[in-house]
Amino acid sequence: MRALKLVSTKTLSREEWLQWRHKGIGSSDAAAAVGKSPYTSPLALWLEKTGRKAAEDLSQKEAVRWGTLLEPLIAQAYAEQTGKKVRRVNAILQHPEHPYLLANLDRVVEGGGILEIKTAGLRSQGLWEEGIPEHYRIQVLHQLLVTGKSWAEVAVLIGGQEFRTYRIEPEGGELSELLQAEQAFWQHVRDDTPPEADGSESSGKALQWLYPRSTATLVDYTDHAAMNALFRELLQARAKRKAAEVQEAILEQRMKESLGDAEGAVFELGKVLWKSSKDSRTLDTQKLIQEHPEWAEPYRITKPGSRRFTVQAE
Structure with a gap:
């Protein structure tokens, strides 16, 4: 099976590229579509794919901008380290049987593989210690699903100085399971019915935006x-959370009693800190408004009210 070239990206503007992305699930959408993205829930992605909400423009974020600038250098480093030739694919690729499955590839590798290029800061280095983070693995599996290729390698530059490569070959029924999950998500798009919220912050924001x-x-x-039954479960969950919060507060206060004026303590499993922050100067806006209300009036604005969710048990 070979992927179709849906459209050339050589002359596409960013706006045109985003419009094409609306036509299906791209490789960077795959983890969100199947509920495995740490950033975007299926519900939030559904809002974008149904045209209700514009996708966030990430192109000017520092991490994304530097990733784009470093991509050709990382591709070159991969080629030099492995001895394999790589080349660009200047097209949006499309699955020949499932036209809503799309992919943009960073590079293809001689011998029939895919090269996915990543950059990671030192703060996210730990995510790579056990191998490829799950949402990136799903992204690459999606690319293999679209193209029909049998393997891929991920080249990542960590902290600007540590270069690693990881190989991905689908295991067992991984690709068929991914296909089924993506089909289920796209059916929500076709039917214009939202997927269930999953408890994530992303879903919470999506619901607030939707309603x-x-x-x-x-x-x-x-x-x-x-x-x-759902309301009873909610009451029980809130009761458990409250009990856990009370227990946590008790333990924290006992720890503070033990610390006294010490700034922290170390333990077998880690440490705690109870440090004083630096003094800061701030503006007493309440006093300013009381004494000079005329100064504040030109700067008053009306902010739209938000919806607050409260629970009242009988």
């Missing part, structure tokens, strides 16, 4: 068995 204002409506679920 920004409330109406004066109180839904009666008193005779709705499923919703009443």
Whole structure:
């Protein structure tokens, strides 16, 4: 199986490229589509793919900008270290049987492989100690699914000075499982029905964006068995969280009692710190407004209200 070349990217503007991305699931979307992205939930991705919300422009973020600048250097380092030739693929690729599966490749490798190029800061170095982070592995598996290729390698530059390579070959039914999960997500896009929220911060923001204002409506679920069961689970979860928070506060306060005025302590499993922060100067805006309200008036703005979720048990 060979991927189709959907469109050349040589002369595509960023806006045009984003429009093509709306037509399917790209490799950088794959982890989000199957609920494995640490940044984007399926619900947030669904908002983008259905055209409800524009995708965030990451191109000017420092990490992304430096990743783009370093990409050709990392590709060159990979070629020199491995002795394998690499080349660009200036096209958006499309699965021949599932046209909504798309991929952009950093490079292809002689011998039929794919090269995915990454940069990582020192703060994220730990994510690579056990191998390729899961969401990046899914990204590469998606590329293999689209292209029909049997292997890929990931070249990563960590902290600007440590170069590593990792090989990926699909195991067992990985590709078929990924295909099924992506099909399920894309069905939500086709049907224009949102996937379930998954408890992530991304899903919370997506729901707030999807339903920004409330109406004066109180839904009666008193005779709705499923919703009443959900409410009971919510009450139980909140009770457990409250008990855990109280226990944590007790343990923290006992630790502070033991520390006294010491700034911290070390233990067999780690350490705690209770350090004083530096004094800072700040503006007493409340006093300023009280004494000179006319100064503040030109700077007042109206901020849209947000929706607050509260739970009241009978």
